[in-house]
Amino acid sequence: MSGAFSRRAVLRGAAAGGVGLAAAGTAGARTADGMPNIHWLVSEDNNPLIGTYGDKLAHTPHIDRLAREGLLYRNVYSTAPVCAPSRFGILTGVLPESCAPANHMRAVAHLPSELRTYPEYMRSAGYYCTNNAKTDYNCDVDPKRIWDEQGPKAHWKNRPAGKPFMAVFNTMTTHESRLFGTTPGRVRPDQIRLPAYVPDTPAVRQDYASYYNLMERMDGEVGRWVAELEAAGVADDTIIFYYSDNGGSTPRTKRYCYDEGMRCAMVVRIPPKWAHLAPARAGSRIDAPVTFLDLAPTLLSIADLPAPATMQGSAFLGHRMKAPKSLAFGMRNRMDERYDFVRTVTDGRYRYIRNYMPYRPWGQNQAFEWLQASYQDWDALNRAGKLDPVQARFFGTKPYEEFYDLTADLDQVRNLIDDVGQRVRVGAMRRALDAHMLRINDNGFIPEGSPLEGYARSRAKGAYPLKRVMVLAQMACRRDPRKLAALRRALTDPNEVVRYWGASGLLMLGENARVAAGELAGAMVRDGSPQVRIVAAEAAVRLGNDAGLDVLMPLTRVDQPMPLRLQAVNALTFLGRRAARARPALQVVAQDRELFLKNAGQFALQELDGTYDPHKPIFDLVAFRAAMRGGD
Structure with missing residues (x-):
């Protein structure tokens, strides 16, 4: 070509x-105090x-x-x-x-x-x-x-x-x-x-x-x-x-x-x-x-x-x-x-990536992003089964870790995380990332909308045990059934972030967490954190307990904070046909004035109804541009 x-x-x-820098102008205005x-x-x-x-x-x-x-x-x-x-x-x-x-x-x-x-x-x-x-x-x-x-x-x-x-x-x-x-x-x-x-x-x-x-x-x-x-x-x-x-x-x-x-x-x-x-x-x-x-x-x-x-x-x-x-x-x-x-x-030559939500795909439909014809074609061909394995990977769930040689692998499609020859580099980058996250007090493990969010609140003594949470999150994301007992214990911890990651780990274990189905059923109803209830409810529905839908649907209502509504809608979306009973709740969300909720609700409905077409964008770009011109 x-x-x-x-x-x-x-x-x-x-x-x-x-x-050298070319001469620019003539006399020019010099700064009076000697600063550029x-x-x-x-x-x-x-x-x-x-x-x-x-x-x-x-x-x-x-x-x-x-x-x-x-x-x-x-x-x-x-x-x-x-x-x-x-x-x-x-x-x-x-x-x-x-x-x-x-x-x-x-x-x-x-x-x-x-x-x-x-x-x-x-x-x-x-x-x-x-x-x-x-x-x-x-x-x-x-x-x-x-x-x-x-x-x-x-x-x-x-x-x-x-x-x-x-x-x-x-x-x-x-x-x-x-x-x-x-x-x-x-x-x-x-x-x-x-x-x-x-x-x-x-x-x-x-x-x-x-x-x-x-x-x-x-x-x-x-x-x-x-x-x-x-x-x-x-x-x-x-x-x-x-x-x-x-x-x-x-x-x-x-x-x-x-x-x-x-x-x-x-x-x-x-x-x-x-x-x-x-x-x-x-x-x-x-x-x-x-x-x-x-x-x-x-x-x-x-x-x-x-x-x-x-x-x-x-x-x-x-x-x-x-x-x-x-x-x-x-x-x-x-x-x-x-x-x-x-x-x-x-480091400029190698890139290490850690996915803390490996159960979600890379390619989640995001309405604004999907206005681009490239994404529409990519999604449509995936649904038609016409992509090769490298191209289809984007629409699959993620590994916990990725590692790429940016010189040898121009497109970052060959994950070297298990390559014996890269073991030392991977180990060094793992440790560097862990140290960095602890140093900056990374708030990412706190679910959005939690009262623990914020620069000062997350630093309050005992509020956010980051090091312990990071160890638990690694157990969760590696999806190792041998860690089931630790995840079950975390579900009853006094700290809501620890409970959230205990519930997330059980969600990621899927069928391997069936022995904890009773604990998930209890957590989705009684936990003091609605974010924990959402994760526990999604895990419960995946294990066949449809009562989790009765937990998720009320959290989509307009009287709930936006982050909780969005988290509940996302859980319902990825439950697929299991969420069919939630259709009336999603219909309400699909008419919401809040753009993210409206887009997420419409996509979830179209997936349920089998009417989703990647080439028919969900995002109303004409209305959005009109609102922008009006100063909204």
């Missing part, structure tokens, strides 16, 4: 050679399909130029494979899973008083801070409070004379929603090398080609932003960051903890005047892993401010830059209406 390329060349390719301006150029939902990363199909001359004149970071990762949790970490320097429910997509976590945002720190240092568009911080912070200017008219040009600026400009050009149609351009569908895990259909090829053409358009916007700085004469006093907020939008990228979901682009151009703030000379490429958790402390380092103890990342340039890291960690929890729980770590 002419023009075929290796997508991994994007991730492994070498940067172009460097040249900082300009963030942020694109949405894209991998580094960029020429300077080695991609032969990409046409990105403006980002390529920034790399030649600056630093190319080759191993850059979002902390979550979707925008809102990722942006919480960028804003605070604290991982979203340390402050539940910020680890869930489209949640409103409480930002405690002990956490401050980076624009607040930068404003205290004398910076004029602006954000021109997107906030999406997944918490209750008021954007107008933390920025000098927030909104479409916000601009660094509005700063007081002599004041340094820190400005964020965000483009939606490469956002996932732009793949819900076709974008023509210089890249054609026949030029694409598809990854092994997707089927080869015209729609799939077109989505990949459109993605490249959108990248070219986005690159033009980057060029215009840089030209604006140069025309104003401030480019030689401005450090420019270009980065993408999370991984790509093509199938199994955004929302998934594979490299294509986690890996991003980042280029930083530092003018000669400020070269002492850089870790290397202009034109260099940086191979050490960097995550977006490092952005906030890096900003403070540029302003020569100490990072507070609450920030979990480390500065990668500036006055207070730290030694390079060797590992980058990532996560996934609920994505819109679908629950999952994944943790991952990479």
